[in-house]
Amino acid sequence: MSRRLTLVCLLVGGIAHAEPTLVAEADPAAPDDPEEIGDQAIAAETGIAGGGRVTPGGLRVAGHYLYQLSETDWFDGTAAFTFGGGGAACFRDRMDTAVCDHGFVDGRGVEITAAVRRVFAPQNGFRPFARIGIGLALVQFADDSVSGITIPLHFGGGIRARVAPSIAVIAQGDLMLGIGRFGSDLGTQRQIGVAFTAGAEFRLR
């Protein structure tokens, strides 16, 4: 009997001891600042995208629609445009295979992306977040008459800082890996790119 009582005491004590820990762990991932009313937001960002070969890069302009899914997760729908430069850079190698060797900021592209943004606990006034998503893009390298459709996966993160009751500034980095189907005998090609953007986010009431 005494042994059973001891066991119960230990279990109850353990739970009682564990509860504050659970609360303490959950607290940093608490919902957004209560002053930020609304479960939707829009954002505009600009920055630079880098690609190369058949991945476009250049000036990146993006618009976001954010919808809160849970205390920490937001749906992030994005329309992004990439405006790069560059000239003709595709050729046939000695094996008679079509190859493109565009630079880091060449080409153009338009992409829609569906992503999930997970927001973490605030740190020194900034709220870090991670982001993962999948997109569908049209890319073009006009001087080579090369265009294609691509499916990139996005992995990234950033920080967000509130500057007014419904306004925040955001900065984020994004790594893009995917595949694309191109014309001009290029066939299926991989997509590898990065983007660094910053902008403003507006909560919708």
Place this chain on the structure above:
Amino acid sequence: MRMAILALLVVGGCSSGDGVSRELGARCVTTSDCDERCLPPEANYPGGFCTVSCITSSDCPGSSSCADREGGICLFDCFDDRDCTFLGDGWTCKETNGRDQEGLKVKVCRGD
């Protein structure tokens, strides 16, 4: 994130070329296939050859020399025929008049 960076490095690292570009070495039929100049397919340039005009070898991309052919063109340097196999069948290493100095020979890849 660490895995993604690793994947980027691995995939990026797998894409080293053989030095062929639109400037020098690509196959071509017309000038539009090259940055500057196409030597169309024939016995001297099997498959066609993108190149640049030159007066001396300093006008040529790395690993190539200015040969006294076609008014001065850049061709890949070589030591023996094995250095020219990447260009395909019909390319061999030949001693050719250079343009750097009178009478100076250069060893470059070319056809017949």
